[in-house]
Amino acid sequence: MAGDCGKWVVMVTAQTPMNMSVIKYWGKRDETLILPVNDSISITLDPDHLCTTTTVAVSPNFDRDRMWLNGKEISLSGGRYRNYLREIRSRATDVDDDENGIKIAEKDWEKLHLHIASYNNFPTAAGLASSAAGFACLVFALAKLMNLKEDRSKLSTIARQGSGSACRSLHGGFVKWIMGKDEDGKDSLAVQLADEKHWDDLVIIIAVVSSRQKETSSSTGMRETVETSLLLKHRAKEVVPKRIPQMEEAIKNHDFASFAQLTCAESNQFHAVCLDTSPPIFYMNDTSRRIISVVENWNRYEGTPQVAYTFDAGPNAVLFARNRKTAILLLQRLLFYFPPDSFFGLNSYIVGDKSILKDAG
């Protein structure tokens, strides 16, 4: 380490969007390495509306690793953060910043401490994949700071160890998380199926039913499902392996009818698996179920799908409209059926396109 020791701070800021799964990840075969029981597919969303911004800083003045989430300090002593930071430190390389006269040697990263400040511009832990954007952003920012040489798919194996779905936010556009076969998890990584320019017509509308934190975290819910649900075993072995190639085809061909049919079926099976867990887990509420009815009735009336829905571990609806014209009609219908301030009213709407990672470093 060189430079004016004790006086410098090196900082990197990155911004990463959340991703929304259309083939769901639910269930781990290895809890420590976060290895899933099936492949999953997601769409990375527009970072202007839904993203995490993270600044990472290193300085010899810092006496321990610290992290702030939305301005509040959080503990880094949990296993996930420990494994995650250890994994990243082990891959750090020399940093040579001639302009500012700072050199950090590979071996020094073990001794230097980090300060991390992360901010979500959407509800945290309300089933809007906040941890996905958060861990993806952290790995992206730290990779820049520590001069990691890995490509995005390799980085996704680190992000995965913070939160499984985070690995998919390392890429923009349409992304597949391959479950992998290796015990060490090296082949459990995210690959891009198509970039953010592909299927431009698709519009995503998020109807925020509630921004309250969910009662059962994804990790706890998944563990209980793996332990108790027979439906999950059937799903992982028989259902998802068939749906993955079908979804890849639908995406490749801009085939909205197949995309919608698979997306809705996936969401419904995921929530059925939650219900098949003992004790049962309920993530959707009455408003969520009413949204499903509105979409299902509309699609049936038109004879061909106009809109698809998916719900993660929370009551908020993520809706995919087949094009911009349909998106406007969808917003009108949502306002009509779920007016704000009414009993079933929605809190807000977020409208966005697919998009790519922005590197603000």
Ligand code: DP6
């Ligand atoms: C319902 O990635 O939050 O959103 O790996 O335990 O951190 P952990 O879980 P997490 O689970 C997300 C589950 C889901 C479906 C999905 O994103 O595929």
